[in-house]
Amino acid sequence: MITKAIIPVAGWGTRRLPITKVIEKSMLPVGNRPLVDYSVQELIAAGVKDIYMVISNVEPCQVREFYRDNLALNQYLMARGKEDGLKLAKTLPDDVKIHYTVQDPAGKYGTAVPIAMAVEQYKINEPVLVFMGDDFIWNPGGESASESLLKVTGEGESAILGVEIPIENVGRYGVLSAKDGKLVGVVEKPDPKDAPSNLINVSKYIMSPELLKRIVEYVNEHDFKPGDQEYMVTDPIDEYIKDGGIMRVAPTTGEFLDGGSIEGWLHANNVVCGG
Numbered sequence: 001m002i003t004k005a006i007i008p009v010a011g012w013g014t015r016r017l018p019i020t021k022v023i024e025k026s027m028l029p030v031g032n033r034p035l036v037d038y039s040v041q042e043l044i045a046a047g048v049k050d051i052y053m054v055i056s057n058v059e060p061c062q063v064r065e066f067y068r069d070n071l072a073l074n075q076y077l078m079a080r081g082k083e084d085g086l087k088l089a090k091t092l093p094d095d096v097k098i099h100y101t102v103q104d105p106a107g108k109y110g111t112a113v114p115i116a117m118a119v120e121q122y123k124i125n126e127p128v129l130v131f132m133g134d135d136f137i138w139n140p141g142g143e144s145a146s147e148s149l150l151k152v153t154g155e156g157e158s159a160i161l162g163v164e165i166p167i168e169n170v171g172r173y174g175v176l177s178a179k180d181g182k183l184v185g186v187v188e189k190p191d192p193k194d195a196p197s198n199l200i201n202v203s204k205y206i207m208s209p210e211l212l213k214r215i216v217e218y219v220n221e222h223d224f225k226p227g228d229q230e231y232m233v234t235d236p237i238d239e240y241i242k243d244g245g246i247m248r249v250a251p252t253t254g255e256f257l258d259g260g261s262i263e264g265w266l267h268a269n270n271v272v273c274g275g
Helices: 035-045 062-066 071-079 083-089 112-122 145-152 167-172 209-221 234-242 262-272
Strands: 004-008 050-056 097-103 128-131 135-138 158-164 174-179 182-188 199-207 247-252 255-258
Touching (some): 004 035, 035 128, 050 062, 050 112, 097 112, 112 209, 128 145, 135 199, 135 262, 145 247, 182 234, 199 209, 209 234, 255 262
Parallel strands (some): 004 050, 004 128, 158 247
Antiparallel strands (some): 128 199, 135 255, 158 199, 174 199, 182 247
């Protein structure tokens, strides 16, 4: 059973300015909850007990405040007999802990960096779930993204979630190339006629200890300059596969909801709120 998860939530969220000047992107509301909490609650339901969040160095950190008990609010609710409100205000079960890693937004940049930072700081040497903090899979009553990943992953293996979209739209995404249920590679923004499939990468993974080690080495051993190249997690994943590592492809019947753009965020609210 996998009991650990990494969720990167650092970064300025520049695509959502000016609102992200004062609200962290992962804290933008979808319905009555922040974006990141959909992934957090799903991971907890899947059995995760330790969540490693990679946050920015801006204070106060809204993500940290959201998952911290608000004693003044709790006292107010108790004094007025608002038991329902008290339950809603408790954002984490007692047996789940969030650990924080601070990432400087001016430092190394790319999807591999926060994963490597969390692994190094907390010496993680076991399989982990890795979810980004500004999107989620919506599948009420159905299989969650975590469940889909766990179902296909064998011991010592990794896995990647694949979301099916219309083939004409794949040119905006990383598209999964798979054979016999295993990832062969990720083709970035292909022409639809050349796309290996209509399954896109939405950055939801199970990562084995071997893959985590490769991600740390990739970040530490390369010195990409700002504006030169991002530290993309798909690079060490590609090397891992070439060297015989197995990464299963887990399809999902859920809908991918992304808060990174205004259109995506509005759509997410419409879907979750039944609009």
